[in-house]
Amino acid sequence: MSDISELFSLDVEDPRAAIFLDPRTATDAVRWHEVAAELRRNDPVFRVEHEGVTPFYAITRHEDVFEISRRSDLWHNTRHSVLMPDLQQQLLDGMGFTPHTLVHMDGHEHTEHRKVTNDWFKPAAVKGRQEAIEAIADSYVEKLADLGGECDFAQDIAVPFTLHVIMDIFGVPAEDEARMLELTQGMFGAADPEYMGDMSDPFATIVSTIEDFQAYFNALSEDRRAHPTGDLATVIANGQVDGCPLGETAELWYYIIVATAGHDTTSYGLSGGLAELLRHPDQVQALRDDPGLAHNAAEEAIRWTSPVRTFLRYAQQDTEVRGVPIAEGERVLLSYPAANRDEDVFERAGEFDITRPDADKLISFGVGAHYCLGSQFARREIRTMLPKVIDALDTIELAGEPEFAEANFVGGVKHLPIRYTLR
Ligand code: HEM
Numbered sequence: 282m283s284d285i286s287e288l289f290s291l292d293v294e295d296p297r298a299a300i301f302l303d304p305r306t307a308t309d310a311v312r313w314h315e316v317a318a319e320l321r322r323n324d325p326v327f328r329v330e331h332e333g334v335t336p337f338y339a340i341t342r343h344e345d346v347f348e349i350s351r352r353s354d355l356w357h358n359t360r361h362s363v364l365m366p367d368l369q370q371q372l373l374d375g376m377g378f379t380p381h382t383l384v385h386m387d388g389h390e391h392t393e394h395r396k397v398t399n400d401w402f403k404p405a406a407v408k409g410r411q412e413a414i415e416a417i418a419d420s421y422v423e424k425l426a427d428l429g430g431e432c433d434f435a436q437d438i439a440v441p442f443t444l445h446v447i448m449d450i451f452g453v454p455a456e457d458e459a460r461m462l463e464l465t466q467g468m469f470g471a472a473d474p475e476y477m478g479d480m481s482d483p484f485a486t487i488v489s490t491i492e493d494f495q496a497y498f499n500a501l502s503e504d505r506r507a508h509p510t511g512d513l514a515t516v517i518a519n520g521q522v523d524g525c526p527l528g529e530t531a532e533l534w535y536y537i538i539v540a541t542a543g544h545d546t547t548s549y550g551l552s553g554g555l556a557e558l559l560r561h562p563d564q565v566q567a568l569r570d571d572p573g574l575a576h577n578a579a580e581e582a583i584r585w586t587s588p589v590r591t592f593l594r595y596a597q598q599d600t601e602v603r604g605v606p607i608a609e610g611e612r613v614l615l616s617y618p619a620a621n622r623d624e625d626v627f628e629r630a631g632e633f634d635i636t637r638p639d640a641d642k643l644i645s646f647g648v649g650a651h652y653c654l655g656s657q658f659a660r661r662e663i664r665t666m667l668p669k670v671i672d673a674l675d676t677i678e679l680a681g682e683p684e685f686a687e688a689n690f691v692g693g694v695k696h697l698p699i700r701y702t703l704r
Pocket residue numbers: 350383384385395538539542543544546547550583587588589592617645646647648649650651652653654655656658659
């Protein structure tokens with residue numbers, strides 16, 4: 282089915298359209314941001330037309346991404362909130378696999394489903410898990426020592442660390458880590474050839490991944506209904522919407538959104554943040570001298586890397602953005618990486634600086650009704666791990682060029698070769 286696999290790498294001549302449509306453009310972050318900066322300046326509501334993809338307007342300014350996200354009455358997510366070629370969407374729809382997670386819901390349905398787990402993700406509740414996050418982080422710092430003086434930080438540390446935290450949240454046993462890794466990469470890594478296995482047919486991979494998820498999490502839910510514990514799986518398994526149990530399908534989508542949204546995203550933030558830190562040895566030293574900088578360093582890592590690249594929104598009535606008329610039913614693509622480098626909001630937006638006072642204006646987690654449910658976890662994971670790594674090592678440097686994943690939905694540094702000496 283090579284015709285389907287080709288859909289994942291659309292050949293797009295216009296570089297301005299390519300940065301949104303062709304996942305390969307994400308592998309050259311410098312070039313990607315040059316093109317985005319030009320759009321932000323000259324064409325911030327840029328209409329993208331390409332054969333096989335329903336047209337959309339790419340939104341690259343911070344203020345516009347913010348306003349559109351905030352107005353969830355005017356702009357809906359719908360069940361087609363993730364950009365993909367029309368044929369791929371039609372195939373998913375036709376097979377009955379149209380995703381139906383929180384980011385694919387609107388209005389009452391969304392509010393009710395979000396309520397099921399909302400308390401679990403509130404700052405105070407997440408703070409209560411700091412000790413567990415620390416313990417998991419420490420075990421991966423020990424792993425750094427075991428690996429000698431060289432490793433691929435992304436694959437050896439960041440990916441398993443962030444996965445382990447999610448498993449701990451769900452309450453699934455550590456021995457299922459490898460299986461969970463395959464499942465999350467099968468969903469979100471589907472645009473990158475490295476994660477595709479034999480992948481002559483990426484569509485079939487997504488479908489079989491969903492089926493594997495289903496088998497695994499149905500069993501988990503049944504167990505938690507029979508033997509409730511304090512974990513998130515228990516909350517989902519016993520969750521109710523409008524007074525009725527969630528049901529198997531809604532539970533499945535809940536597991537999928539938390540497992541996938543909570544894993545690759547954070548690991549890309551951590552690896553990409555460390556990669557950029559290592560290009561600035563003075564900032565590594567600053568963090569070593571003042572671990573209190575970790576909080577701001579995590580914000581800057583997440584601004585800089587913007588691991589979630591896009592979400593779509595659909596106009597519910599005729600409207601306009603920056604004077605560009607947008608008809609009811611038309612769609613806009615929110616570009617978080619572009620908005621996070623907006624010079625109108627961030628001083629020296631194109632410079633990585635863990636001491637910047639405006640890091641907290643990052644828009645990487647979105648805003649409004651769909652604001653990232655797990656942002657407190659992501660921030661804690663990164664600000665816990667970065668100073669621990671720096672503190673445990675006497676020296677640390679890049680041992681090669683960081684390598685970026687091919688991705689136009691969730692992506693970032695997938696290989697980070699580092700060389701280090703232990704204290
Ligand atoms: C650096 C890491 C992360 C980034 C950049 C990120 C980014 C995002 C973004 C952009 C959205 C959509 C926001 C919007 O439409 O306004 C989102 C939603 C979501 N995220 Fe995250 N996320 C991260 C980590 C996590 C973690 C660790 C979890 C779970 C433990 C998580 C769970 C979710 C869920 C459940 C939603 C859907 C919320 C809704 O639609 O109501 N995310 N995230």
